[in-house]
Amino acid sequence: MRKHFQSVKNKFNNSIVLFDNASTVQLPDVTIQAMTDFYYNENFPANGASYRLSEQSMAKIARCKEKVLQFLGTDDSRYQVIFCRNASDSVQAIANCFESRGEKLGDFFITNLEHNSVYKALRRLGRNKWMALVQLDVLNSSSQELLQKCEQGLEAAFLTMGSNIVGPVWDSDFKDLQACINNLILANTLVVIDSCQVIGHKKIDLNYLNPDMLFFSAHKFGGPNGIGALVVKNSCQFLPELKERLDVGSNAVAQIIGLEATIDFYNQNVDFQAIEQNTKTLVDSLVAFLKGFDFVELVTGRAGQVGQGSIVSFIPKGIPLHDFSWVLAENGVLTRSGTMCAELACKSLKIDGCVRISLFGYNNNDDLELFYKAFVKTVEFFKGKL
């Protein structure tokens, strides 16, 4: 997969290890090329201008919407795509729809591993006394318990597919999640799925999951910054209002074209099973390496799991998190540390923060070797200082 990412190679001639992919994934060559071509050769607005070239831009946006739906295993007979800036944009718009009702709402479910993009937007609704936010403990509940909790009728449920701190929240084929969604919908609860940490890592089948809405940000899987999508069921009561809120003004045509190119790239080059296998091999090696250091405390996810999915988080006991990441970066490995904009998840995990290694399909064994060396240098650097 790496051969398709010249941008990864260009960054300091392969001497930098990109282990901060849960924040932003680099762009495949075809995406950069598609956006560059658009700016050089077209850059016509998609706002209904009365000329053929503008219509071409509009047609490209419509085509990208179709591809997003195909990529998510569905089509326009069931869902519609509304482009937006990112996850926060989607959730704010949904929260505003609820707020505009101007009446007290029923309870909202969120998982206790939710990212700030969801948590903070909904907390605002709660603070304004529109509703109460109820946490679904996905860390300590069995599948059966989760299913039972999802039988109750709520106003809405916001469920993340993957945590940006501990990786997977549900079982690997999302049977748990699908069953929970099914129960919630049967109880007349509006279900919204956050797929940001899963898209690009695993195949998502929207027809199978069947939520009312699902959102993602393109920069989480090799698309451009500043573009995301909220995918909404045709039958959803909020669809017209969400279109009014998000689908107005000038479209980010270049970003949408970049997103389309990224999806084409996946369709042509990416085997999700191979990616998962590669990631698992790397993650297993990372976990084994880190377990060799007494001062390293691995952050565990659901049912005590460590190093599942594409994320390995740890606490270097005795070394401030940001300093650890900073020195690691000076030695060539980019990680992220702190709460990762997921204070609720950190609270649920009973940690103040951690250092996070997050992988993507282009990471390989060479990266691991560089990481091991950088890690040892970092530990050496702090020896005697702390």
Added chain:
Amino acid sequence: MSYGDQYNKKIMDFFHKKTFSNKLSSRNALQATLTHNSCADKAFVQVVLGNDGLVQELHFDVNGCIVAVACANIFAEFALGKSAKELQAIEESVLIENEFGKAFQNSRRDCALLGSRCFTLCLKGRLQK
């Protein structure tokens, strides 16, 4: 500053200082908490002002990076015994940079100022910054 400079002896000495680590029990203690917007590092400050308006007692608890902790201690040492007026006149970044003789990179500057900003918040209304 290079990353080595950032962890030089002077910074590490200030990082290790425990002078202001004891929580104040005085009922008159003003207190404030401030969280760094981007990295979520946290500072907690308590201040007791004397009848003369001078900073009499101080407690700093910074849960953050080495630079944040060290610079909070630098600021605390400076602030002790000063009046609100004196503290108002000081530019914290200049104070900290003078201490080290070099400017921090932008990303670390916010870390360096976390403690002093929390202190300013604590004395809000008394310190017109």
